[in-house]
Amino acid sequence: MSAEMPIGTLLDSSDTAYLRAPRFNRHTFWCGQSGSGKTYALGVVLEQVLLHTRLPIVVLDPNSDFVHLDTPRESAPEDAAAQLAARDIRILRPGSEGEDHLQVRFVDMDIRSRAAVLQLDPVLDAEEFNAMLRVGATFTKADDRRLGDWLESHDDPMFRRLALRLRNLGILEWDLWAWGGHDVTDVVNATPDATVLDLGGFDSAAQLQTAALAVLDRLWAQRHERTGRLVVIDEAHNLAAPDAGTPLARALTERIVQIAAEGRKYGIWLLLSTQRPSKLHPNVISQCDNLALLKMSSTRDLAELGQIFGFAPSELLDQSPTFRQGQALFAGGFASEPQLVQMGARLTREGGSDVPIGIR
Template sequence: MSDAPAGSGALPAAETLRRRLVERMRLSPTAWSVDGAVFAFRASHGDDLPTGGYVVIDVGTDAGAGVGRARRRVVGQVHERHEERAPVGTFSLDWGALGEAGDELAGVVQGVEVALPVRVVSGAGTVLAAVAEDGTVDPRPPAVGFADADLAPAPDDLVEQVLAARRGGAPTLALGRLVTAPEREAPLRAKGITRHTFLCGQSGSGKTYATGVLLERVLLQTDLPLLVLDPNSDHVHLGRLRDDAPADDAERARHGREAGRVRVASRGGSPPLRGWFSDLAPTEQALVLGLDPVGDLEEHHALLQVVAGLPSRHGVSDVREAAVASATEEGRRLALRIDNLGLAGWSLWADPADDPLAGLDDDRRALVLDLGSLAEPRERAVAALMVLGRLRRRPERRPVLVVVDEAHTFCPPTSPDPVVAATTSHLVWLAGEGRKYGLHLLVVSQRPAKVHPDVVSQCDNLVLMRLNGERDAAALLESFSHVPAGLVALAPSLRQGQAVVAGPLAGDPLLLQVRDRLTPEGGADLPTDWLRPGP
């Protein structure tokens, strides 16, 4: 191409040429599949085919079908997509076909060789259902491959039909709406909540809000009892509807019936958050007293002897009095240890008239343990140890959803604190063995790396909100290999309140926007009135 004089029309004409070539090279979205279960596709940059979205694929007539036979369509979900540049070869151009742009270029161009890179999108997904010519949806698509099939975004009403067919009428939890179809519900499968669930998202992702919405839906749409370990007092209003709650009459009536069976146990509340020292096993009592079975040989042995002689229900003061009454040096040191630690003054311990642990074993619909109301962090850890130990040792098999908010507080990967290490041990057992005893986990934390891997790896459900760390995504893929990597890769780009839900709770992975809460949030951010300018 010769040099064009400055100010000539050659450069604008060249840009016109470039745009027309790009338009000519746009790819028609095309999909293909070897087995009819998963598909791959290629399309032009800018086609509306987002990860987590739904597509309809025209796969042609059935094999052997004659002329006029019905064509087959399938609906799939995009699980990954990648943008790339595809090189284009040499072109011969007809200047006359370019109109005025061609006339302007003909005077300055003797020959042209075009190697034009075009942006394309490639990706893959899973086939969810087949759609008959009359619109009937079959959630079991035939495993028949296809090639060079037309691909387009699926209409919202068709997506709704497919998801309903895939659920098969099973009870649901209305957690939110589809991100790619905001007018359509993204209902979860209620039965899936009995498979352990890990909900994670960094600060500001909407994690606590989403947890509250999920608890509301379990309360309103199932009969599964709830036990909530609430270290930050975030869920203490679960039994009270907001005045402006976006609930219909049926939901308000249901919540009204359940509200009387939602109890919040807190320090100084009704019921009080209290328990007996004997709710801890003797080895757990030793941990609270900071006694090592080897390093503190005599005192540890004295504690076991003292406890063995006490009634099945006893308090810290009972242990101290019995230690003094033993008239031994080891007993004296044990009593001094209790005094020095100030254990007898904790608000956690029950009075004789108290109902220990606010009736943990009764048939209340939901019990929120407001651990955030306890004055000392050590008290909160001991209260959690007490509750988890009692759950582990309970004789009956009765289903309950055990919600562990801010789970890194109770089961970090490692801890120098023997009490926290003991709560971790209980949660690892619960994750591995609890389901057979009716104990189902909802574990909530900011990052997977902050929670013991033996707890995370036993969760079948993942509720993923915004995460920025690449290591976190890699850790999640290791524990949740059934979740498409492309959906996990969305974590850094998720907006507040958006979540990827995968596992038995979702059936097929869902990308959703969490719905509005019905109950007030217990926790709150600090006020930002410091943002206002001064006088």
């Protein structure tokens, strides 16, 4: 396979358009308004990354758009379909059976993340926070009782207060918890070719955020291993908002900002996809060296992108409001030169769907 990945055709010549696979070792910003073909186009590129590289992909998928990345279309060319079918692609979902169940071990989470889940402040809630530190040292994965029961039966009154907090917040009822069993970070650590986290299957934003945070925390904790990964965050404005309103949302935003600022040197490369650049934390966007822009009618967003991505020619940015579905501007290190592209066909099935309107 070549390092040049075909993604469609150039608008000005109908020649094949390529992206440079080795230059995904930079953060990528991917944006387009609703109906622009943003998600479809991203699928085209992820398929090519799977075909052309050994770069493990981790997809945080809040809308279940990439849950069929392991299923080639019948219309896909036979050789490409066979290669994709041979890739190790794991789709983790809430409620699935066995190792495909998307779940997290609470006591293995970073201490600050556990505090965010429990809405604990290390100063204002100092005694409970300290108790949580001690829980991690004494509660074992092999314990066959659930955490709440274990805490409630403990002699330490602060442990019992933690149990009360867990029950009052409804956290113990989450389908997310592994209770000592196999969890999502075990799968990610095995470095399959792609791991898709179907975050859209959770009943609450808090569970979605906790699953995403657990994975990003683990990748950051193991950063010195320098295992290259492409971390795709779809609908990134919902996971890294500048005005995050809960402790959990703030912890997730802070981790994404940290990875954006420092992750590149450790081989943690972000691809952040969003409809509205103005809704994403500015310290994340400013760290991106690759730009994929589909149709965007907001003059405010286009002006902001022009200021951040000086390598994208203004005359090409200005064409974005006129793009048809599936047309995109690519600029930055992963494009040999700024180019306008009509995206090619998907090789795997799309996930997600619109809600249909019944016809009388």
